[in-house]
Amino acid sequence: MSETHRLLEAAHALSQLLRSHSVPHAFHGSILTAIVSDSPRCDEIYCIVDGGSTHPFRRVRQAIAGSDHFTITHSPWSNRLHTTYRRLIPAIEASLARHTRGSERDAHDIIYTLCRYWNRLDINRVPEHDMNHFVTCHRTAALSWAALKRKYGM
Numbered sequence: 277m278s279e280t281h282r283l284l285e286a287a288h289a290l291s292q293l294l295r296s297h298s299v300p301h302a303f304h305g306s307i308l309t310a311i312v313s314d315s316p317r318c319d320e321i322y323c324i325v326d327g328g329s330t331h332p333f334r335r336v337r338q339a340i341a342g343s344d345h346f347t348i349t350h351s352p353w354s355n356r357l358h359t360t361y362r363r364l365i366p367a368i369e370a371s372l373a374r375h376t377r378g379s380e381r382d383a384h385d386i387i388y389t390l391c392r393y394w395n396r397l398d399i400n401r402v403p404e405h406d407m408n409h410f411v412t413c414h415r416t417a418a419l420s421w422a423a424l425k426r427k428y429g430m
Contacts, residue, residue: 280310280317286361286368287311287321289345297339300326301372304385312389313396321370324382333357336372386410387417394420399428 287307294301303311305322325332333350336357340346345363357372390397402424411418 279319282364282368283307283321284310285364286370289361289363290321290323290359290370293339293343293346294325294336297335299332299335299339304382308385309389309393312398313393321368323370323372325372383414387414390417390424391420394424395427397424399424399430404430
């Protein structure tokens, strides 16, 4: 099994756990590129979790607590949780960060992925309203977003 497939399996398992506990989340970094473009190169799993009425890390810890395949370590100094997916050997680590809205780094990642891989993206994975707002703030992504919408007849 290639490293990308191993990481995708771990990301899928983590996503299922988080979804089953209603924890809003999104992946970024090279795992995002691997998911949306079937890229053969992936070497990291980063996941952003969104808050709610409680701290998102509490909900993540609760979601993972019942899992036989994941363990979790909190790093309070970095505002991150580190999970380890132990179903595969060697184990796979993922880093979860608390969602910070409007991060320029996140915007840069979105712009890069959209501009470079727009023709491989599945529009069903992109919230249209959010992207329409995003491209009004980040004009460099507007042409790629328009091309993706055209591709799907929108």
